[in-house]
Amino acid sequence: MAAKGNVPAAPGSVIVPYGHVVGNEKWRGSELARRLQGKTKLIFEDGLGLVDFHLSNRICVLYISEADLVAGDEFKRRLVRFRNASSLGGIVIVEKTPLSEQYFSAVQKLVVLQLGMVLLPVANQEEASQLITQIVREQSKDHTSNPFIRKQCSQLVEASMFRTVQQIPGVGKTKALLLLQQFGSIHQICNASVKELEPVVGQTVAQQIHTFFGS
Template sequence: MERAAPGGIGPVHVPFGHIVANEKWRGSELAQGMQGKIKLVFEDDLTPVDFYLSSRSCILFVTEAELVAGNSYRKRLVRVRNSSNLQGIVIVEKTQMSEQYFSAMQKFTVLDLGMVLLPVASQMEASCLIIQLVQEQVKEPSSNPFLRNKRAQISEPSLLRTVQQISGVGKVKAPLLLQKFPSIQQLSNASVRDLEPVVGQAAAQQIHTFFTQPR
């Protein structure tokens, strides 16, 4: 197997239908949730990446403890975001303990870095989500679910989950917004007047505030 370059930002060969996992996850609840449903290959020296879905797309998993501890996770995100070799998606463990820190991470990840952010309640839920992402790639192997040259545009299921996390949106209004504004970039640039016909005045103001308030 082709190994990652020192520091983890390098090519990794991922067999079709497999996931290459960082050795640190061996025996974890996250890895156990995927075993038997998809083939895992563990490798050393994958930092800052936690899981490779393909040779060019990867998962960065931020645990509850990391989110509560501070902003050290940001360095990992920035390294992948700045890599010309990788397209990353971020999964974060959003729990009752870490929820108060989620908003700041969401703004940093989605708005500042233009990366996909998907919250989960537990490692077991994260394992189900990762399997789903792999299955999406298998169904459409010719398409890249992490469009690097259009950073704000991502695969529809992932984009939908991201937009649902914006205050005032939720599961009902998110699909309506994406019909009108098919990327995070377009949505963030929309004025209250642009948003009102889609979601109403109150939600339009909340969305506009989310994207324009100081971070």
């Protein structure tokens, strides 16, 4: 069953053979598609809606290019529509370049903090193809083990969360680690009061965190 253009396909409606990637038809002929075809088995399909690539029946990629970031807020609306309409595991790959770097922190806050999705920055489509291929290969090592796939996604989420918490003003690697150890998730950090944060990071940084999430 094909998805409409403004919604993602439902879980299970796109069947992805193990070791394959199902790409949105709009990517045919692109540099990313050409590089993927040299590393994995890429097939194209119409009707993937908001999704750019399906890496498995339940894991997909939404790709945000440098041009998307510079053009305005349409990519944000797309991500929100995806999150509201789908229970698929969404991985957002975003081109972080000298031109688009100024927009990255806002994207990071939206994707990881507000939408709870995995965010992976890349320099270009070549690096994106390597990243997608790596994820597909990891999944294919044991395609009968759903827990393995969940573990792979969990590791990506944890790494993404750790990088994102470090972007909060006043929080570096050490404080990010302490915060995640104490609260367990960004959602819990977001909802923590200044008084709850103070024993972990001190009064000044606690206030900065509270202000950051309240903005």
